[in-house]
Amino acid sequence: MTSIDVLIRSAPDEACSTDLAKGPWEFDVTPGYGPGSSMGDVIPTGAPRQGELPAAYREADAADLHARIRAAKAALGDRVVILGHFYQRDEVVQHADFLGDSFQLANAAQTVPNAETIVFCGVHFMAETADILARPGQDVILPNLAAGCSMADMADEDSVEECWAQLEELYGTEADAEGRVPIIPVTYMNSSAALKAFCGRHGGIVCTSSNAETVLEWAFERGQRVLFFPDQHLGRNTAKKMGVPLERMPMWNPRKPLGGNTADDLTDARVVLWHGFCSVHKRFTVEQVEKARADRPGVRVIVHPECPMPVVDAADEAGSTDYIRKAVAAAIEPTTFAIGTEINMVNRLAAEYPQHEIFCLDPVVCPCSTMYRIHPGYLAWVLEELVAERKPNVIRVPERVAADARVALDRMLAAKPKDA
Numbered sequence: 001m002t003s004i005d006v007l008i009r010s011a012p013d014e015a016c017s018t019d020l021a022k023g024p025w026e027f028d029v030t031p032g033y034g035p036g037s038s039m040g041d042v043i044p045t046g047a048p049r050q051g052e053l054p055a056a057y058r059e060a061d062a063a064d065l066h067a068r069i070r071a072a073k074a075a076l077g078d079r080v081v082i083l084g085h086f087y088q089r090d091e092v093v094q095h096a097d098f099l100g101d102s103f104q105l106a107n108a109a110q111t112v113p114n115a116e117t118i119v120f121c122g123v124h125f126m127a128e129t130a131d132i133l134a135r136p137g138q139d140v141i142l143p144n145l146a147a148g149c150s151m152a153d154m155a156d157e158d159s160v161e162e163c164w165a166q167l168e169e170l171y172g173t174e175a176d177a178e179g180r181v182p183i184i185p186v187t188y189m190n191s192s193a194a195l196k197a198f199c200g201r202h203g204g205i206v207c208t209s210s211n212a213e214t215v216l217e218w219a220f221e222r223g224q225r226v227l228f229f230p231d232q233h234l235g236r237n238t239a240k241k242m243g244v245p246l247e248r249m250p251m252w253n254p255r256k257p258l259g260g261n262t263a264d265d266l267t268d269a270r271v272v273l274w275h276g277f278c279s280v281h282k283r284f285t286v287e288q289v290e291k292a293r294a295d296r297p298g299v300r301v302i303v304h305p306e307c308p309m310p311v312v313d314a315a316d317e318a319g320s321t322d323y324i325r326k327a328v329a330a331a332i333e334p335t336t337f338a339i340g341t342e343i344n345m346v347n348r349l350a351a352e353y354p355q356h357e358i359f360c361l362d363p364v365v366c367p368c369s370t371m372y373r374i375h376p377g378y379l380a381w382v383l384e385e386l387v388a389e390r391k392p393n394v395i396r397v398p399e400r401v402a403a404d405a406r407v408a409l410d411r412m413l414a415a416k417p418k419d420a
């Protein structure tokens with residue numbers, strides 16, 4: 001039985017989709033994100049699809065798959081490193097050499113000098129970033145190509161280029177008396193390599209949820225305004241914390257001229273927010289925070305900054321997955337935590353720290369649709385293919401894109417988080 005099965009069977013009326021009990025391969029041939037938080041989002045037509053997983057892996061039971069993964073790992077030795085994101089299911093995480101957020105994992109890959117292959121148990125943009133930062137000769141494999149990210153898909157290169165052209169026409173390109181250019185692009189790590197490269201080409205930078213404030217400070221030193229994509233919530237929450245008034249943060253809807261704004265609104269803007277969001281974190285509400293406080297007086301509410309602003313405002317704290325993990329680990333007295341982030345991570349924290357009461361703010365079990373697409377069946381498949389000296393599902397960013405993206409990533413590396 002998988003951890004998803006346990007979640008669903010222990011609360012049969014509380015799962016967002018009964019399809020979560022099926023193997024992810026059931027959804028590989030159909031368009032869409034599959035069951036989970038992103039199931040209502042529209043997937044781009046060109047999104048990568050996974051070919052059919054061989055029956056031997058679809059039909060194997062959990063014990064068999066784990067034994068095969070362990071045997072293949074032993075055969076491959078340190079030629080392969082397996083990275084697992086915090087939001088992955090436990091059955092995958094137990095085989096990971098490193099567990100972390102997207103940026104920690106991209107860095108972790110570089111600390112394993114002998115690894116010829118990085119198997120990235122996460123989603124597509126993370127595997128791209130690992131490929132950009134990997135050593136020459138290292139390959140990155142994503143066990144299921146359908147593991148994309150609905151938020152990253154909300155900003156495509158053509159739409160951002162079109163937005164940029166409109167903004168340049170409005171603002172011009174001349175720097176002001178302090179040498180600040182009219183606008184600087186900032187992309188969240190959760191974006192395609194093409195958009196990281198866009199930022200590299202246009203004097204911009206990448207941010208994570210840990211260093212977003214430092215990155216915005218960097219950008220405001222060099223630009224009069226920021227175009228922030230794809231996550232409106234991280235952009236708004238961070239800029240608001242830095243004192244930017246909400247009326248100076250217009251939203252850019254890529255389907256409308258000037259993003260649905262007036263020229264005056266855009267001229268007065270400090271941060272232009274792209275109309276993107278994470279469907280996992282969008283599920284959290286102020287009502288859930290209020291209920292947690294009513295049910296558990298003294299509860300400590302911590303949410304991720306991808307949550308909508310009213311939820312962040314209602315919480316006690318907001319921070320990245322790493323911040324949340326460290327906050328729980330640092331609590332000395334038994335504490336009740338209500339956490340607003342992905343369910344797999346919350347349940348793992350609850351298991352790791354039984355001295356605390358830890359629960360997810362959202363009572364409905366609804367994991368990230370795309371993280372869910374990685375399953376031990378795919379991991380066993382790619383590892384056994386590697387043992388047979390074949391390399392399936394290699395993620396390769398073209399060098400001209402990677403070179404520009406590296407510029408923006410290097411700027412990000414220099415921007416240390418406030419709490420580092």
Ligand code: SF4
Binds near residue numbers: 087369
């Ligand atoms: S949790 Fe949200 S941002 Fe992360 S991979 Fe899933 S959809 Fe994308």
